[in-house]
């Protein structure tokens with residue numbers, strides 16, 4: 001669904017390697033989104049003070065996390081911006097810990113949905129308009145290297161009630177900046193960023209599938 005208001009895109013750069021592959025991929029995607037008319041914001045996740053979930057279950061009461069750290073400024077953006085880009089490399093066959101800590105802190109969203117049986121994004125129009133993009137790079141030379149992380153990323157977007165998602169992932173990309181030597185990679189990220197804002201019209205079959213979700 002096309003969103004009638006302004007489109008904001010939150011880009012989460014989760015690698016500890018500033019200027020590394022996923023960071024560059026994110027810059028390109030944000031460029032694409034901005035070029036398509038979005039207001040963009042890039043967040044350096046490793047630079048934030050984000051503590052791991054303590055499994056205290058306090059969020060079971062009202063869907064809110066009681067830990068007072070930088071997640072408190074991220075939650076409203078994660079749940080309100082129209083576009084969310086997760087840029088996170090593969091470490092030890094899954095998402096880098098910096099991304100995983102953030103995702104674990106969406107336990108309050110899980111509580112909201114499954115304990116309190118409420119939406120994490122109350123506005124239906126907003127829910128339908130929200131779109132997500134996962135950008136990743138992995139050093140191993142095997143296309144299935146992203147498989148374990150795909151499940152975690154699906155969970156991440158699910159907690160944010162973002163059902164329209166895309167991914168741009170490159171394997172066999174290891175050295176810092178190696179992504180710049182992969183023909184077309186950053187252009188693909190730029191195009192994916194633009195598509196967040198201006199998605200192509202769904203085909204008849206896609207439209208049918210989308211309707212079955214609501």
Ligand SMILES: Cc1cc2nc3c(=O)[nH]c(=O)nc-3n(C[C@H](O)[C@H](O)[C@H](O)COP(=O)(O)O)c2cc1C
Pocket residue numbers: 015016017019020021022023089090091092093094137138139140141145173174175176177
């Ligand atoms: C601690 C650590 C663990 C890694 N584990 C894997 C792995 O299990 N599989 C893989 O394909 N690459 C692995 N890599 C390589 C990174 O995925 C690769 O270098 C990637 O390009 C890093 O992206 P970045 O520049 O955005 O940080 C690992 C790198 C580090 C530092």
